[in-house]
Structure formats: C-alpha cells, structure tokens
Amino acid sequence: MTRPDRTTAPADARPRPSAPTEPALLEVRGLRFSRNDLPVFGPLGFAVATGEALLVQGDNGAGKTTLLRVLAGLLRADAGEVAIRGEAAEPLLRARALAYLGHLPGLKADLSVVENLQHLCGLHGQRGSQTIEGALEVVGLGGYEEALSRQLSAGQKKRLSLARLWLSPAPLWLMDEPYANLDLEGIELVNRMVRAHLDAGGASLVTTHGAYAAPPVRTRLLVLDRRGRDGAPRTEG
Structure with missing residues (x-):
C-alpha cells in the first residue's frame, strides 16, 4: 500500500493568509475630560475609518466642542x-x-480673502491639486478675492473658513458646528464638501445640534448628553 505524500498539501487545504486590516484613521479609547472636577464627557470610545463621517450631536454643554478640541x-x-x-497621536502627527x-x-480682519488663505496655507500646508482661486469658487466666494x-x-466668513478646510492636505x-451662520444653500455646500472629502479617502467628525436632510454618505451618529455619557455610534446612511 502506497503511503500518501505528506510533503505537499492540496492547494485548497493550505491556510490562506488573512488580508491585512487597515487601522482606523482615528481611534479613541477610554477618553475622559473634566473641568473644575466636574465630568464633561467620557469615557468615550469610537473609531472613524477612511471614507466615513461621524456626526456628533448633543445639546449645549454636552461636550461636543470640548471633544473636538481634545x-x-x-x-x-x-x-x-x-x-x-x-499610532499614538503625538503633536506632529496631529x-x-x-x-x-x-x-x-480664525481670520485676520485687515487681510484680504486671498491673503488670509495664503497666510493659513503657509501655516498648515496646502493640498497640491487645489488652488486658492479654485477653493473660493467651490465655497461661493469667487469675486471676493480682494475683499477684507x-x-x-458671518456666513461669508464661515465660507472662507470652509475654503481653508478644502485646501488642507489633512x-x-x-x-465644529459647520452649519452655523449658513443658509440652506450653505448647509448643502458643507454636505457636498464632506461627501467629496470622503470619496477622496478622507474622514470627518462633524458636531451639530440636529440632523440635516442630506447628511454625508456613510454617516454614523454619536450622541452626547449633558452628563458626558454617550450612546453607541450607529450608522445613519
């Protein structure tokens, strides 16, 4: 009787290496913050992957702004x-x-629209494929280049801040509350920008008091209450 050759296993019986799992773009574990010995939020734990948005909702005082600043x-x-x-989020990595x-x-009052963007891009960098003029067209400020x-x-200043975000390579x-001081057209502008950023492989955390009719694709929801507790993130779209 011939003994089976054990040196070579059938191809379909070999262990298949699992595909490497890409780490989340952002991962938060056990995050807590207090002010004057009173808890603001936490412990919080969540992850945000590339191509995903996390919508952070809560009343005033729930800790939304504080979370983003942390x-x-x-x-x-x-x-x-x-x-x-x-990787641990050290200052240079952040x-x-x-x-x-x-x-x-975060604008300088006596600089023009273009000068403000040039200044901010000098501090934080600029996405290579974008131009200042193109970013102003995206946010509806074409023709305002020389305005101080x-x-x-207030709405135009918010749009100028959005132009800076559009130029960022991050x-x-x-x-934080990007819909504030914007009309319905401006709200949809924010949503279009976020959707384009997600489609390009980016991710976003967006704080707001309430939901909007056209949320970005692949949105998950994190709710903070005034005692700093949160609901588990859930998928909205």
Missing part, C-alpha cells in the same frame, strides 16, 4: 488614548493628519 490637541484629556492610523474648523473663523475679511458677513476634518 482630539485636535488644543486641550488635554484626563485619561484615554487617541490613535491616528494605529498637525499633519487633522484639520480643525472651530466656532471662530472684516467686510464679510485626511481627517474636525468640524
């Missing part, structure tokens, strides 16, 4: 970990990977 490295958390593509859009536009930022309305956008 993620941006502007505030220090009491506990927890923040990782970007599997500077390259995160673009933060805060409540305040102090001459702009893959992760942190957007």
Whole structure:
C-alpha cells in the first residue's frame, strides 16, 4: 500500500493568509475630560475609518466642542488614548493628519480673502491639486478675492473658513458646528464638501445640534448628553 505524500498539501487545504486590516484613521479609547472636577464627557470610545463621517450631536454643554478640541490637541484629556492610523497621536502627527474648523473663523480682519488663505496655507500646508482661486469658487466666494475679511458677513466668513478646510492636505476634518451662520444653500455646500472629502479617502467628525436632510454618505451618529455619557455610534446612511 502506497503511503500518501505528506510533503505537499492540496492547494485548497493550505491556510490562506488573512488580508491585512487597515487601522482606523482615528481611534479613541477610554477618553475622559473634566473641568473644575466636574465630568464633561467620557469615557468615550469610537473609531472613524477612511471614507466615513461621524456626526456628533448633543445639546449645549454636552461636550461636543470640548471633544473636538481634545482630539485636535488644543486641550488635554484626563485619561484615554487617541490613535491616528494605529499610532499614538503625538503633536506632529496631529498637525499633519487633522484639520480643525472651530466656532471662530480664525481670520485676520485687515487681510484680504486671498491673503488670509495664503497666510493659513503657509501655516498648515496646502493640498497640491487645489488652488486658492479654485477653493473660493467651490465655497461661493469667487469675486471676493480682494475683499477684507472684516467686510464679510458671518456666513461669508464661515465660507472662507470652509475654503481653508478644502485646501488642507489633512485626511481627517474636525468640524465644529459647520452649519452655523449658513443658509440652506450653505448647509448643502458643507454636505457636498464632506461627501467629496470622503470619496477622496478622507474622514470627518462633524458636531451639530440636529440632523440635516442630506447628511454625508456613510454617516454614523454619536450622541452626547449633558452628563458626558454617550450612546453607541450607529450608522445613519
């Protein structure tokens, strides 16, 4: 009786290597923050993958802005970990990977629209495929290049801040109340920008008081209450 050859297994019996799992663009574990010994939020844990948006909802005082400022490295958390593509989010890594859009536009009042963008791009870098003029067209500020930022309305200042975000090479956008001071057309502009960013392989965290009719694709929802507790993120679209 011939013994079977055990040196070579049938091709379909060989163990197949599993495909490598790409780490989440952003991962948060056990994140907590307090102010004057009172908890603001936490512990929080969630992950945001490339091509995904996380919509953070909650009333005033729930900790939405604080959460984004902690993620941006502007505030220090009491506990927890923040990782970007599997690496600890050290300051230099955050500077390259995160673009933060805060409540305040961060504009210089006596600089023109173009000069403000040139200044901000000099500080934070610029996506190679984009131009300042093109970004202004995207946000509806074409023709305002020479206007001083102090001459702009609140909505126009928000659009100028959005132009800066559009020019950023960072893959992760942190957007604090981006719909504030915008009309319905402006709200849809934000949604279009986020959708385009996700389609290009980016990701976004967006804080808001409420949901909007046309949320970005692949949106998940994180709800914060005033005691800092959260519901588990769930998929919205």
